[in-house]
Amino acid sequence: MLASILIAVVALFHLAFMYLEMVAWGQPLGRKVFGTSPEFATASKALAANQGLYNGFLVAGLVWGLALGESGFSVKVFFLACVIVAGVFGAATVSRRILYVQAAPAVMALICLYAGL
Template identity: 45%
Template sequence: MISKIFIALIALEHFYILYFEMFKWETIGKRTFNTLPENLFKPTKSIAANQGLYNGFLSAGLIWSLVIQDKVWAYNIALFFLICVLIAGLYGGLTISKKIYFVQALPSAIAIILIFFSR
């Protein structure tokens, strides 16, 4: 049950990322990525929207894993999408901000561990 709660929270986080990268890049995006110069937000709006869409796919996959009745499929799908989130979090932590390690990579790593303990 705890692994499902973690999966749901990670899915919600990535849905929120979809929201601000696709629809609020020039407001919430500026506050979130405050190290970027302000003049870059307008010209990068479509790039951010594309990133947001990918975060939406991660969120959809995690939500899908929560509604599947077959436990084996649900675990496998959850693991696939959590590993995608983990890799993205590790890369983001390495290239953008160390904060991403804690906000994205760590929760997905914890969820992966919880899944293995719940089997």
């Protein structure tokens, strides 16, 4: 049960990231969250939307795993691992904050999943 709650939280985070990158990137909220200027937001809008789409795929995979219940164990593991890898890469290349916001919740969910919590 705890693992499912944490997986749902990770999915909600990525749904929010998708919104911020695909819809709000050039708006004040998106620029504030990502610390970008209006000029940068305009120039990088397509890249951000592409990144948002990938976050949407992570959401879809996590929700799919949850919908499968216990038989979705391997789906959950795969998509949580994808989130963790993306979070570690983002922390190494963009901001250490990504490690805490993206990778850490997925690690906690994965640990709970393997522990049967």
